[in-house]
Amino acid sequence: MEQPEQNTVTNVQLPEAQPTPRAPGSDTPGATVFDAEKVSCYYGSFRAVTDVSLSVYEREITAFIGPSGCGKTTVLRTLNRMNDLIPGARVEGDLRYRGASLYDKSVSPIAVRRRIGMVFQKPNPFPKSIYDNIAYGPRINGERNKGRLNEIVENSLRQAALWDEVKDRLHKSGLGLSGGQAQRLCIARTLAVEPDVVLMDEPCSALDPIATGAIEDLMRDIKSRYTIVIVTHNMQQATRVSDRTAFFSVLRNEESDTRTGVLVEYGRTEQIFQDPSDGRTKAYVTGRMG
């Protein structure tokens, strides 16, 4: 995409434990939902992301931004163990969810994903009815009561601001919705299992500006109940919706011709965009804006 060269540092050895600036003590965040301590992600022997340390706080929207290839999606997917699905993927370092280690041997990825949901870049409704799409999550968790399912479906669709548009065609196929509606359906589907966290991987990149606006409104509405982490390549979006922003960049290793993602700076969104501490952050955020 634009100006990747400005954001990569060439000919640099991967740094040792480089402390990343944490959020300054000017705000009082809620409970810590995620606590990452020197987390690195590998695909086989290839180190995709190195030494990420940050904390995600309850009922905030945290944005991951950065150029393509910097590993922000990789890091996002480690938060709900979706990277387990990729053969050879592994995580090193300490990643905790509400105090418990996420990658402990006793932890079940299935239980993790019920609590930490994910919305994908391209809307992916199941080839079922709208109702069955939403009811899928509760059903696999044992909910059989028709009345409660109806409640859950309506509730989730209301939270996703989709109820009014589809309430008369709940039994029509989910595949027949427009892009923006389909993505809201996917969000409703995720909310139906009452997760603790909602992860979003560039949820608006396949949508037009109006649909994007609707999703951003939705995010602000549900923030009071869920913790949200969003990966976005749209910096305006990050400033519009997020409380905290993490800026990732790429380290290029000339000898092995590999690129490794690294967390450059993390802090409150206003601070990152108006007064970034790191020169690379400044270059990235100013390069795009103005």
Place this chain on the structure above:
Amino acid sequence: MAVVAGQEKHDLREPAGWRRTSNRIVTALMVLAFVLVIIPLGFVLVTVIAKGASVISWSFLTSDIPVQVVPANQGGVGPAVVGTLEITALATVLAVPLGILGAIYLNEYGGKNWLARLIGFFSDVMTGVPSIIMGLFIFAIWVLHFGFSGLAGAFALGCLMLPIVIRSTDEMLKLVPNALREASYAVGATKARVTMTVVLPAAIGGIVSGALLAVARAAGETAPLLFTILSGTTTVNKNVFSGANTSLPSQIFANASSPYPGAQARGWGAALTLIAICFILMIIARFVTARFTRYSR
């Protein structure tokens, strides 16, 4: 958490027992399915090798088929080996070029027009026509007029191979990128020339491999030969164009129904020979795919 009863808010242990159990049972069933397939395959191969190996020898592969009842160590299946080689080779020579040309029509000329789609559809359907029908067909239009011969058998096998070759060649031609064709047109080549000098060579690995698999299929077929080659011969018939002939599958069929242990033993030997031929063809096809295919899925 209204939805999941009985689990703490931040309990990250395994989900409820029945979910995990049903998941495990189903996975075990899938593995069992595979095992259920390996077992008979293994049995067949082991039996054929065990019972056939003791009979196989050079004289077995070259001696004539015994006319009277003789023990296993006498006689052989020479005529059947020769017959299989002759007839299959002839069928290949007939079916493969025609099949490749047919696929060229489908992919290079026909494209999406109704005729090409019709031909493509019925090619697929034709691969499902029982092979014995091919035999009856050739019997009706050829044997009744021109008598039994290896040629008739080759026609029947050719009918069997044709749709297989068309389909597999068509798949391979589809994989050749259009950029190659366009580059060739741009220097003023005709479509025929483009196809023969650029497209075909680019896809040749996959085409050959597909053809080899069709040959392996044809070599193992018995039914099309039943009424076309009159497999009662016991000596080698070098003239594939006239006179009755025999083949390994036909011989195995005859020996399988025989009550005599000698004949049955020779049947196993012939089966081992036939399987060896089919496997070798399959292995060569894989080798060709691995080494010579430039464009794969």
Place this chain on the structure above:
Amino acid sequence: MRTVAQADPATPAGSARNLSERRPLGDRGFQVLALACGLLVLVILVLIAVSTSQQAASWFSTEGLKIFTNNWDPTTNDYGALAFIYGTAITGIIAVVLAVPVSIGIALLLTEVVPYRWSRPIVYVIDLLAVVPSVVWGLWGILVFAPWLQGIYTSIASGVKGIPVLDSLFGQPVSGASFFTCGIILAFMITPIVTSLSREVIATVPAIDREGAYALGATRLEMIRGAVWPHSQGGVVGAVLLGLGRAMGETIAAALVIGSSPEITSHLFATGYNMPSVIANQFGEAFGVQKAGLMGIGVLLFALTIIVNVIARGVVERSARRKRGA
């Protein structure tokens, strides 16, 4: 302004075509040749239908609707083919009932469970299964498998004696050759094709659909039921039908292990007959109406397999089209 040497008249764009210059003869000839080879498929299919029906004409005219009676006896000049039709149906059903769960299981194993590196050996095994010639299955079937099965059939038969439905299905066997043995061997033979076609269909399910289900905390089974199955059920049905068609047409293995006695009975362990087997066994020495009758059974078999295959391919195509449209 120099005019450049003539561009290829056969280019797809066609815009540079000089209207006064005709296509070279060789190029046109090649196209005709290719077209002729393609048409060969249709021509052969039509010829098959015509020539075999012609040969069978005397059977159809002599027997008329009696061809659907269960009375095939050359000595009394009766040629009713119902027993063979029954046998084809029964063995086809047994083969499908046995093969389909196994094939779908293996297809799902390959697409959902096994990492790519380990899938190649499994695929090789399935290909090996496909390469074994029909006659070898028959040889092994009649000389090794059937005798072994006879013991098992006998135990089952005595085990279910007296139980209402089961004992009319599983009566005492006469020999190992039977409908059921034939069905089992046919199941072995159609597994590769049903597996590989199902696998192709299932593999077209987009990865993000699978991820969507996993992201909701689904187990693998739940993901398959929620995301994979709705997408692929049409194609899998088509694959099953293709397997059925293949089972019904399989000749030599069936001829060797079915027992070669025309009868209609509910006992699956009884000896029986089916359409391709009777043709294989009797055609050589038949003459007259019997020969026409066997040819006619061939016509029926041809029609049956064409119908099943057309439906099967149609189903597969329609589900693929619907998916692309969605």
